[in-house]
Amino acid sequence: MLKHISHTLFKNTFIEKLNQKSVSTLICLNLNKVKYEEPRNINSNSKDYVCVYSFPFIRHVSIVNRLKFYQTLVTSLSLPTMAVLSQQNILPMESLITGSIVGGALCAALLSTGYFINNLIGYIYYNQKTETAKISYVDFWGKRKNIEIPVVDIVPICDTKPSIHDKLFISIQRYSTKDTLKLNLNYGVIYDTDKFQKIL
Known part of the structure; x- marks a missing residue:
């Protein structure tokens, strides 16, 4: 129930944040204009996962x-x-x-x-059947790491404290660990806003 309320609050907060973002982000949210490319290096057991977010400069x-x-x-x-x-x-x-x-x-x-750029998220996938998210990020050594997280374990963005680096990236936190991942909304591409909101 708390998660549902948080998602309702998130919709309003997320739309307000998007209104403050650059024009390029708003264009990316128009799914008709987004060129979808299937991300590489996806595990064979991830066919139920749908890519909802990608950061095009993750290789850099x-x-x-x-x-x-x-x-x-x-x-x-x-x-x-x-x-x-x-x-x-x-x-x-x-x-x-x-x-x-x-x-x-x-x-x-x-x-x-x-x-x-440490722990910067490159891809976010969503599995609607199991309500889990697979997050691919770059670690300290520049290697890609994949983690599967239940959606209920992710702290909603509207519940995180504002920070001075919010214009560069948004911190993605979890209830089960103190490890923090970073999400860039300025240059990231959101393919499915509904599924994205279910995750964050």
Whole structure:
């Protein structure tokens, strides 16, 4: 009963939030204008699931998360090597300083970007028979993770506290865990608003 009331409140809140979003999001909500592409890498047991949301730039997010790891690895391996070469007078001290600054700046930029795109949702599927949602997101390492969640376990968006990062992404929370996922409505495509509202 509480879930039903929350969904009723959500409809009004969600429409208000959509009115504040960009024009591109509103165009995406017009299902006649949306070009539907079946997402790849769907498990064979997911034929009862229907895609209700996708984030078209999820592959770019995955690449940035992987670059973050590789850049940190390269920097942590190259700086000690450069320091040894500098002590042996094979490499000038300026090269070590420049390498440290450039490597540190790139690592800091990628890690700070990673904060905003870590656990970002790429796809949301809905199974009406079992009332479960399959959420595909990108983890810290840039790998795709799929989790199946009962809809009753997802905290409705209207029940979550407002945050300063709501314009970038909306936090998706669950009752059973403190893990938080991130949903981008500015550039995400909603294929079925009714099923989307049933989930969130």
